[in-house]
Amino acid sequence: MKPAPFEYHAPRETAEALKLLAELGDGAKLLAGGQSLVPMLALRLGVFEHLIDIGRIAELRGIERRNGELWIGAGTRQATIEKSRDVASAVPLLARATPLIGHFQIRNRGTLGGSIAHADPAAEYPGVALALDARMEVVSHEGRRTIEARDFFEGLWSTRMEPVELLAGVSFPIWGGRSGFAIEEFARRHGDFAIAGAAIGIELDGGDRIRRCAIGLIGLGSTPARARAAEAQLAGRPVAEARPDEVGRLAMEGLESVPSDLHGSPEFRKRVGAAMVARAWASAAREARDG
Amino acid sequence: MAEVKVRLRVNGQQREASVEPRVTLADFLREPLRLTGTHLGCEHGVCGACTVLVDGAAVRSCLLFAVQADGADVTTIEGIASPDGDLSPVQEAFRDCHGLQCGFCTPGFIVSVTAFLREHPDPTEAEIREALSGNLCRCTGYQGILHAVRQAADAARRGEL
Numbered sequence: 155m156k157p158a159p160f161e162y163h164a165p166r167e168t169a170e171a172l173k174l175l176a177e178l179g180d181g182a183k184l185l186a187g188g189q190s191l192v193p194m195l196a197l198r199l200g201v202f203e204h205l206i207d208i209g210r211i212a213e214l215r216g217i218e219r220r221n222g223e224l225w226i227g228a229g230t231r232q233a234t235i236e237k238s239r240d241v242a243s244a245v246p247l248l249a250r251a252t253p254l255i256g257h258f259q260i261r262n263r264g265t266l267g268g269s270i271a272h273a274d275p276a277a278e279y280p281g282v283a284l285a286l287d288a289r290m291e292v293v294s295h296e297g298r299r300t301i302e303a304r305d306f307f308e309g310l311w312s313t314r315m316e317p318v319e320l321l322a323g324v325s326f327p328i329w330g331g332r333s334g335f336a337i338e339e340f341a342r343r344h345g346d347f348a349i350a351g352a353a354i355g356i357e358l359d360g361g362d363r364i365r366r367c368a369i370g371l372i373g374l375g376s377t378p379a380r381a382r383a384a385e386a387q388l389a390g391r392p393v394a395e396a397r398p399d400e401v402g403r404l405a406m407e408g409l410e411s412v413p414s415d416l417h418g419s420p421e422f423r424k425r426v427g428a429a430m431v432a433r434a435w436a437s438a439a440r441e442a443r444d445g
Numbered sequence: 446m447a448e449v450k451v452r453l454r455v456n457g458q459q460r461e462a463s464v465e466p467r468v469t470l471a472d473f474l475r476e477p478l479r480l481t482g483t484h485l486g487c488e489h490g491v492c493g494a495c496t497v498l499v500d501g502a503a504v505r506s507c508l509l510f511a512v513q514a515d516g517a518d519v520t521t522i523e524g525i526a527s528p529d530g531d532l533s534p535v536q537e538a539f540r541d542c543h544g545l546q547c548g549f550c551t552p553g554f555i556v557s558v559t560a561f562l563r564e565h566p567d568p569t570e571a572e573i574r575e576a577l578s579g580n581l582c583r584c585t586g587y588q589g590i591l592h593a594v595r596q597a598a599d600a601a602r603r604g605e606l
Binding site for chain 1: 465489493499561579
């Protein structure tokens with residue numbers, strides 16, 4: 155038994171959880187699947203007086219098409235997303251990212267919202283949410299608001315949500331037309347956090363020109379990132395002219411605060427990042443072109 | 446800190462005990478319930494030694510508080526063999542193929558492989574390796590374990606898991 159003592163609350167409804175959050179203030183922490191939080195508690199990197207377990211709130215789970223988007227409840231387990239045909243057909247990038255999270259035993263407990271709210275810059279779901287311009291549905295005892303993915307991630311393990319707010323669901327835009335998606339990451343062992351990774355979407359027009367593209371970067375900053383300058387340069391160009399290694403190099407330009415630790419220097423990470431972008435670009439472009 | 450009562454179905458039997466909320470499912474199984482077959486290695490979700498089935502799904506019991514599992518149906522390594530003591534096909538395969546040496550990690554491997562083969566009775570080599578990546582073994586070098594999973598998959602295809 156390693157975590158410090160805490161009081162446990164298990165609300166059955168979102169409203170009850172929000173009331174508890176408002177009453178208990180900073181001493182309370184939401185517990186979703188626990189696959190990031192419980193290790194932190196075990197190592198005492200985090201100590202909280204109260205844990206509010208949102209795992210028994212049924213209304214936080216589900217996968218539904220809403221207004222041309224795919225809404226996924228924050229409490230939906232990663233294993234459910236991995237097996238969902240709706241996710242595979244509507245948001246292929248999310249479906250392809252899921253098997254890269256931890257191990258199957260972790261995905262049996264871990265949730266979509268838990269991963270996104272935890273906001274680890276090397277995690278798959280924050281990077282995919284940012285790449286796809288997902289919208290976060292955030293609730294508190296005072297009401298409900300939407301935060302765009304580009305505004306959501308603030309820093310390492312920190313988001314723009316207030317302490318009284320809870321992530322209820324995430325809406326993923328459904329790309330139409332001739333699009334292709336790929337995620338590539340490099341980790342020392344399967345299931346480890348990536349040293350660097352890339353999550354890419356490309357949509358082509360009828361003439362094989364890039365109508366739009368999204369290049370999400372994983373593990374290359376204190377938050378997940380987008381290679382927006384590279385995206386802007388690539389838009390409108392014929393996809394055949396966008397060489398994967400050139401896209402990889404472009405995507406690494408201007409990156410700041412690339413992490414440095416015993417797994418690699420910033421320079422090494424950028425080389426790996428460029429290679430992951432190149433690989434993901436090649437595969438997404440192939441899918442967009444050939445279906 | 447106040448204790449809370451946790452009721453679980455473990456290996457087919459209704460069990461209950463009062464524990465602090467910070468007690469993990471692994472400690473709950475090992476201490477008040479005295480089911481010490483579930484091993485604790487790292488206690489922060491890396492090694493997989495503590496893997497059990499919760500409502501049929503393999504999970505790390507060190508990353509789950511017992512209170513979170515209140516009302517759940519849990520299978521531990523003690524519930525994998527048949528009630529008369531015959532080894533399960535996965536256990537037999539590990540014995541036949543030298544899939545263990547010291548045995549510390551073995552309960553976690555057996556439980557993980559049982560859940561994996563129930564869902565994927567005809568796995569590819571790559572799927573097997575990926576499925577095993579969540580459990581660490583310091584003795585075998587994994588080759589015996591890989592052989593064991595292939596042998597047990599034959600039983601899974603016959604519907605014997």
